[in-house]
Amino acid sequence: MGLNILVGVAWPYVNGEKHIGQIAGAYLPPDIFARYQRMIGNDVLMVSGSDTHGTPIMLKAEAEGVPYTEIVEKYHRLFIDGCLAMGLTFDLYTHTDTANHWDVTHHMFLRHWETGFIYKDMQRQWYDPVAKKFLADRYVEGECPYCGYPDARGDQCDNCGRIYDALELKNPRSKISGATMLEIRETEHFFLDLAKMNEPLLAWVSHDKEHWRPNVLNFTRGLLERRDLRGRAITRDLDWGITIPIGDYPDKRIYVWYEAVIGYLSAAIEWAKLSGDSEAWRRWWDADVNPGARIYNFIGKDNIPFHTIIWPGMLIGYNHGPTHLNLPYDVPANEYLNLGGGKFSTSRGNVIGWNTVLAQFQPDAWRYVLTALAPETADVEFTWQDFMDRVNNELVANWGNLVNRTLGFAYKRFEGRVPTPAALTEEDEAFLAEIRAGFDSVGSLYQAVRLKAALQEARRLSQRANQYLNDTAPWKTINESPERAATAIYVTLQAIDWLKLLWAPILPHGSEELHQMLGYEQPLFGRQYTETVEDARGSHLVLRYDHTGASGVWQANVLPPGQLLREPKPLFAKLDEATMAEKLSSV
RNA sequence: GGCGAUGUAGCUCAGUCGGUUAGAGCGAGGGCUUCAUAAUCCCUAGGUCACUGGUUCAAGUCCAGUCAUCGCCA
Numbered sequence: 196m197g198l199n200i201l202v203g204v205a206w207p208y209v210n211g212e213k214h215i216g217q218i219a220g221a222y223l224p225p226d227i228f229a230r231y232q233r234m235i236g237n238d239v240l241m242v243s244g245s246d247t248h249g250t251p252i253m254l255k256a257e258a259e260g261v262p263y264t265e266i267v268e269k270y271h272r273l274f275i276d277g278c279l280a281m282g283l284t285f286d287l288y289t290h291t292d293t294a295n296h297w298d299v300t301h302h303m304f305l306r307h308w309e310t311g312f313i314y315k316d317m318q319r320q321w322y323d324p325v326a327k328k329f330l331a332d333r334y335v336e337g338e339c340p341y342c343g344y345p346d347a348r349g350d351q352c353d354n355c356g357r358i359y360d361a362l363e364l365k366n367p368r369s370k371i372s373g374a375t376m377l378e379i380r381e382t383e384h385f386f387l388d389l390a391k392m393n394e395p396l397l398a399w400v401s402h403d404k405e406h407w408r409p410n411v412l413n414f415t416r417g418l419l420e421r422r423d424l425r426g427r428a429i430t431r432d433l434d435w436g437i438t439i440p441i442g443d444y445p446d447k448r449i450y451v452w453y454e455a456v457i458g459y460l461s462a463a464i465e466w467a468k469l470s471g472d473s474e475a476w477r478r479w480w481d482a483d484v485n486p487g488a489r490i491y492n493f494i495g496k497d498n499i500p501f502h503t504i505i506w507p508g509m510l511i512g513y514n515h516g517p518t519h520l521n522l523p524y525d526v527p528a529n530e531y532l533n534l535g536g537g538k539f540s541t542s543r544g545n546v547i548g549w550n551t552v553l554a555q556f557q558p559d560a561w562r563y564v565l566t567a568l569a570p571e572t573a574d575v576e577f578t579w580q581d582f583m584d585r586v587n588n589e590l591v592a593n594w595g596n597l598v599n600r601t602l603g604f605a606y607k608r609f610e611g612r613v614p615t616p617a618a619l620t621e622e623d624e625a626f627l628a629e630i631r632a633g634f635d636s637v638g639s640l641y642q643a644v645r646l647k648a649a650l651q652e653a654r655r656l657s658q659r660a661n662q663y664l665n666d667t668a669p670w671k672t673i674n675e676s677p678e679r680a681a682t683a684i685y686v687t688l689q690a691i692d693w694l695k696l697l698w699a700p701i702l703p704h705g706s707e708e709l710h711q712m713l714g715y716e717q718p719l720f721g722r723q724y725t726e727t728v729e730d731a732r733g734s735h736l737v738l739r740y741d742h743t744g745a746s747g748v749w750q751a752n753v754l755p756p757g758q759l760l761r762e763p764k765p766l767f768a769k770l771d772e773a774t775m776a777e778k779l780s781s782v
Numbered sequence: 783g784g785c786g787a788u789g790u791a792g793c794u795c796a797g798u799c800g801g802u803u804a805g806a807g808c809g810a811g812g813g814c815u816u817c818a819u820a821a822u823c824c825c826u827a828g829g830u831c832a833c834u835g836g837u838u839c840a841a842g843u844c845c846a847g848u849c850a851u852c853g854c855c856a
Binding site: 417497499576578585596648666 | 789856
């Protein structure tokens with residue numbers, strides 16, 4: 196009955212702690228979406244992993260004088276810690292330096308080679324005669340050809356922001372040996388033949404894409420309609436990365452942007468193996484097994500061309516072979532969440548690291564604020580003042596307080612049980628119908644990945660419940676008409692029981708706690724855990740999610756009168772000015 | 783330089799196929815209430831819809847140009 200939904204999450208580079216802007220853009224939204232999809236009964240597979248290759252990681256390791264694997268393991272673990280703290284329910288979070296990912300990458304490379312979507316060609320590059328090496332990407336520095344900045348990187352100038360070909364650099368020098376007498380030499384590389392994919396991609400984006408966000412769709416169509424896609428080199432002169440499966444190229448590796456996107460497929464395959472049914476991944480990926488599966492790719496806007504052109508193009512090329520894979524159904528790309536008054540910048544030291552702040556504030560506080568601020572259509576600025584105001588005046592005041600006042604009253608005045616209602620009035624029924632309608636209104640917004648709007652609708656319904664409680668004022672009626680008070684409390688508790696579900700994708704921790712306080716035994720959600728996987732390349736840590744036993748279902752169940760409550764306590768902590776003072780003055 | 787997105791109240795954002803008086807939350811001012819984490823609830827004030835021009839009976843919405851911000855590409 197349920198649809199197969201693959202939630203593909205952007206693969207983060209593991210060269211440092213992620214900041215909250217990255218979480219808001221690419222990592223939190225897919226979890227909210229995945230939790231909702233599981234609640235409506237769809238078969239969700241949410242996968243991602245750490246991108247362990249690429250020059251930023253190599254440079255970081257070399258600067259610290261440690262092996263690449265040490266940097267990878269350190270920040271891979273740190274990211275997983277963050278996922279656990281925030282409750283990001285990856286069915287599998289792995290990384291790219293696994294035997295499985297190597298195998299799948301080699302398989303796809305060979306298929307592209309056989310189908311003629313990969314060709315060999317020569318490329319001119321800087322060569323370091325001292326180190327006897329070609330200098331890939333950021334291994335060469337020099338003077339910016341545009342502004343003259345002396346420490347410009349190989350592909351981009353940090354001073355003026357211009358992007359250029361490394362061969363344009365003036366006075367280039369090697370980051371390996373420091374040599375300044377660099378030569379331009381020809382080196383052989385493999386290229387992905389994007390030109391062949393132009394027309395098929397254009398046909399693909401030209402129908403049934405009405406659900407795509409306009410910025411993603413227009414941008415993609417614009418690039419394709421120019422019909423000037425060209426081959427791009429997919430190998431580099433490096434010794435860290437996945438090897439080339441044909442010929443003899445010990446000094447070359449497959450470049451990250453070709454292999455990292457394959458992770459969406461390879462992680463599904465690894466998940467299937469770990470789950471005991473090694474073919475299970477086909478229910479999401481194999482177009483001959485299940486063409487109706489839907490693949491969502493959650494990314495930041497800088498990643499759009501890789502997910503709407505290069506990766507689908509790779510799949511189209513692959514599909515010229517005997518097996519056929521599904522292309523992305525939607526690519527909900529977010530804009531950026533910036534730090535108020537300036538950009539998040541590691542070098543300027545003004546980043547807000549998510550591991551750091553998750554230790555200081557409740558995960559649901561972050562989930563609420565980052566969703567309320569979600570940069571779905573435009574860049575958004577984050578300030579600590581905003582964070583505090585949203586938590587105190589919206590999350591705590593509107594929803595947390597509704598729960599606390601109602602459960603507190605029920606617990607104290609109705610012997611710790613859900614009171615048994617008398618006949619409902621027209622007003623009671625109308626109110627409950629309004630909240631029940633939230634399963635449609637909030638649900639359709641989650642479905643459309645309009646998470647900010649879903650939050651607003653849930654907040655509106657919570658406010659409606661506050662109004663109802665004020666109107667019926669059971670604390671007044673309990674003396675002259677206890678039955679009437681019992682009914683009003685019952686009706687409000689029933690509404691809260693439903694609102695708990697409407698909020699659950701955004702506020703899973705709070706909803707789980709509330710679920711228990713309302714007296715239920717089964718948890719709403721499943722369990723996250725880590726394990727170490729052994730393979731031919733060694734061992735790697737993975738994050739997993741076990742959905743077994745999760746009872747949270749997207750429907751308006753009846754709250755049993757008489758059900759025993761657990762002692763209520765506030766769901767969300769209010770933030771006080773004193774402890775926030777340092778944060779507030781920092782931005 | 784090319785392409786795309788964005789620009790609406792002090793702040794964060796909605797605004798569907800062009801159609802009455804442009805909406806919400808927060809913040810601000812006022813009030814009711816006291817079950818609650820001084821929270822809730824009610825009322826009020828706040829907008830030349832970035833700018834210029836055009837199409838139309840009618841433009842926040844469509845078209846052209848300009849400016850600003852962000853991203854991708856060269």
